[in-house]
Amino acid sequence: MINPNQILTMVHIGLIYMVLAVPLTLSYKTTKIINFVHINFITYGAYMAVFLYSVIGLKNVFVAAVAAFLLGGMMAVIDNVFVFEPLRRRGANVVILMIASLGLWIFYKYFLYSVVDAASRVIKVNLVSQLIRFENFPSLYVGGYVVKGSLLMTILFSFLLMGLLYIILQKTAIGKAIRAISDNPGLAEISGIPRSKVLNFMWFLAGGIASIGGMLWITYAIATPEVGDTLILQIFAIAVIGGLNSLLWTSVGAFIIAAAETIGMALLNQYFGVPTSFKPFITFSTLLTVIIAFPPLGAGGGLPYRFIKKRRGEK
Amino acid sequence: MLQFDILGFLASWGTFLGIYAILSISLNLEVGFTGMANFGKVAFYAIGAYLGAIISTYTILAIHNISSPPYTTEGIIALGRYGGENPALTVGLFVLSLIIGFIVAGVVGYLLTYPTLRVGPAFLGITLLSFGELLRIFLQNYEPVGKTNGIAGIPHPFVWVANTALRDWLYVIVVLGILAIVYLYAQRVVNSPFGRVLKAIRDDETAALCMGKHVPRTKATVLFIGSGFAGVAGVLMAFYLSSVNPNMFVTTVTFNIWAMVILGGLANNKGAILGAGIVTFVDRILTFVTPNLGITAITPDYMRWMVVGLLIVLVLMFLPKGLIPEKPIDTPVWKAVRKLLKEEVNGE
Numbered sequence: 274m275i276n277p278n279q280i281l282t283m284v285h286i287g288l289i290y291m292v293l294a295v296p297l298t299l300s301y302k303t304t305k306i307i308n309f310v311h312i313n314f315i316t317y318g319a320y321m322a323v324f325l326y327s328v329i330g331l332k333n334v335f336v337a338a339v340a341a342f343l344l345g346g347m348m349a350v351i352d353n354v355f356v357f358e359p360l361r362r363r364g365a366n367v368v369i370l371m372i373a374s375l376g377l378w379i380f381y382k383y384f385l386y387s388v389v390d391a392a393s394r395v396i397k398v399n400l401v402s403q404l405i406r407f408e409n410f411p412s413l414y415v416g417g418y419v420v421k422g423s424l425l426m427t428i429l430f431s432f433l434l435m436g437l438l439y440i441i442l443q444k445t446a447i448g449k450a451i452r453a454i455s456d457n458p459g460l461a462e463i464s465g466i467p468r469s470k471v472l473n474f475m476w477f478l479a480g481g482i483a484s485i486g487g488m489l490w491i492t493y494a495i496a497t498p499e500v501g502d503t504l505i506l507q508i509f510a511i512a513v514i515g516g517l518n519s520l521l522w523t524s525v526g527a528f529i530i531a532a533a534e535t536i537g538m539a540l541l542n543q544y545f546g547v548p549t550s551f552k553p554f555i556t557f558s559t560l561l562t563v564i565i566a567f568p569p570l571g572a573g574g575g576l577p578y579r580f581i582k583k584r585r586g587e588k
Numbered sequence: 589m590l591q592f593d594i595l596g597f598l599a600s601w602g603t604f605l606g607i608y609a610i611l612s613i614s615l616n617l618e619v620g621f622t623g624m625a626n627f628g629k630v631a632f633y634a635i636g637a638y639l640g641a642i643i644s645t646y647t648i649l650a651i652h653n654i655s656s657p658p659y660t661t662e663g664i665i666a667l668g669r670y671g672g673e674n675p676a677l678t679v680g681l682f683v684l685s686l687i688i689g690f691i692v693a694g695v696v697g698y699l700l701t702y703p704t705l706r707v708g709p710a711f712l713g714i715t716l717l718s719f720g721e722l723l724r725i726f727l728q729n730y731e732p733v734g735k736t737n738g739i740a741g742i743p744h745p746f747v748w749v750a751n752t753a754l755r756d757w758l759y760v761i762v763v764l765g766i767l768a769i770v771y772l773y774a775q776r777v778v779n780s781p782f783g784r785v786l787k788a789i790r791d792d793e794t795a796a797l798c799m800g801k802h803v804p805r806t807k808a809t810v811l812f813i814g815s816g817f818a819g820v821a822g823v824l825m826a827f828y829l830s831s832v833n834p835n836m837f838v839t840t841v842t843f844n845i846w847a848m849v850i851l852g853g854l855a856n857n858k859g860a861i862l863g864a865g866i867v868t869f870v871d872r873i874l875t876f877v878t879p880n881l882g883i884t885a886i887t888p889d890y891m892r893w894m895v896v897g898l899l900i901v902l903v904l905m906f907l908p909k910g911l912i913p914e915k916p917i918d919t920p921v922w923k924a925v926r927k928l929l930k931e932e933v934n935g936e
Contacts, residue, residue: 356905360905365904367709368623368625369908371709371713372846372850373904376898377897377901378897379894379896379897380894381897382893387890387891502839505721505839509718510718513714548729551726554722557722560715564703565702
């Protein structure tokens with residue numbers, strides 16, 4: 274049977290997945306770039322917290338969150354200004370932009386590896402696998418069950434960030450400009466929206482939120498320089514559930530994947546004896562199911578099969 | 589003092605060049621000519637490598653009635669003892685692995701196109717990337733392929749040749765021979781009417797569809813061929829290194845191949861080989877020289893990957909066509925027209 278601890282875990286990782294995946298959808302929706310650097314935002318956010326916690330000894334989660342937000346945001350803006358904008362101005366297509374972000378991903382990843390390696394050697398603490406427990410949120414005991422401090426922290430931060438994102442996108446002028454660009458970039462520019470400035474702001478927001486997501490993730494799991502890479506499958510599956518288009522469906526997708534990974538896995542393990550190490554298969558099959566069941570109409574892939582079939586049938 | 593074994597270096601570089609050039613030519617067919625962003629190349633490479641390992645080791649153990657599997661110490665010792673007994677068997681297993689590797693990797697690639705071709709290039713990239721990660725996790729956790737230890741003791745196809753240097757050179761010749769076949773085949777494909785359909789799909793998919801070309805089937809065919817070649821490259825690598833483990837097939841391997849293709853120039857088979865040559869040369873030089881340098885401040889492996897990442901970005905930004913730019917397709921008509929034009933210019 275499902276026990277309440279699994280439900281708590283599901284809520285916990287579901288909220289973190291939401292914070293991690295929503296910025297990816299936002300940036301794809303606005304710029305049509307599949308941004309693999311997103312994985313680095315997560316890892317760098319996590320390691321900002323690790324450095325503050327283990328090297329400097331700052332154990333305040335709010336300081337770590339602000340630092341992670343600034344670092345991730347700056348990275349995103351730098352990528353946009355120095356790589357994506359010049360490429361776009363030259364008329365590069367979606368595939369080229371995707372490859373460029375891939376090159377940046379691998380560069381950032383191994384840059385972090387060498388920094389962590391050097392820092393570990395200097396301070397003689399193994400930073401490659403770190404467990405972080407901030408002291409701001411103590412654990413609660415409710416009716417015999419432990420509600421972890423990191424869960425409370427995740428609830429606070431995810432609601433704060435998603436609320437902030439909602440207010441910015443729906444109520445402010447710059448949020449409306451972001452939505453206008455994602456709907457129709459050409460028309461937005463003609464209407465006098467300063468596109469590059471708005472996009473920089475959007476990247477700052479997306480990178481910052483993903484970084485805080487990374488910081489939240491390592492209060493749940495162990496921090497390694499691979500932390501973002503281990504989450505690729507989940508984040509992309511969630512973004513695909515959202516169609517890389519709808520922020521609301523992305524949030525729903527986060528909980529679908531979280532439920533499949535915790536409750537679904539536990540049930541399969543209990544009734545069919547599936548080993549828990551096969552968890553990624555559930556995520557991948559969810560991704561495939563979504564792609565097969567809801568192909569996005571003509572999203573750069575030509576006409577979907579069913580129209581071709583129909584046309585042939587009429588002949 | 590630098591100690592440098594030039595012949596050993598050339599043999600090792602030749603093998604790596606051959607294997608990576610096969611991979612980059614097959615990736616070039618998919619991305620350069622057809623415009624399909626395959627970020628899961630490593631998955632098909634891994635399928636080939638593991639198939640080669642499984643077929644060769646399990647067959648030899650079964651023939652000698654040894655029950656210990658090839659990932660245990662007893663199994664590896666037994667493989668070392670019996671592996672070189674029968675030249676016909678080792679060569680036969682090698683050829684069989686190449687054929688099965690091609691077919692199985694190709695079929696997996698073909699099947700994966702069913703869900704992904706109906707959606708855009710972004711989704712295709714994501715799905716194939718996820719598939720690569722998934723396969724690695726599967727290999728790490730599946731008992732018959734040795735979990736994280738992988739499979740060791742794969743018999744070298746020329747293990748019966750007593751001289752080790754000669755053995756390595758024979759293998760280089762085999763690898764470069766297969767590379768030549770793959771190159772000639774790829775040249776033939778891209779210069780055929782089918783190759784023109786591929787370029788049409790890359791440049792404008794809707795237009796190709798409206799001209800009556802079956803876009804999904806064409807893409808699936810290309811992914812079958814490309815994945816099959818990647819499987820062949822995997823088999824070659826498994827027999828060369830004589831062991832496979834899941835850590836050889838991380839996502840970064842895919843980007844290595846991407847860097848080769850982009851450096852050499854998209855939609856150009858010669859460029860793919862040139863890119864593979866440059867990247868593997870630097871890689872091999874580093875492997876041979878690093879132990880003599882004694883650098884410990886920065887791990888050379890991290891430096892190497894950082895260079896690969898920067899290379900991709902810088903080439904895309906400042907040399908978008910690569911070292912060898914794309915050329916028009918060589919058709920008989922185009923040859924005749926070019927000749928006529930030349931005569932006209934000379935005549936004036």
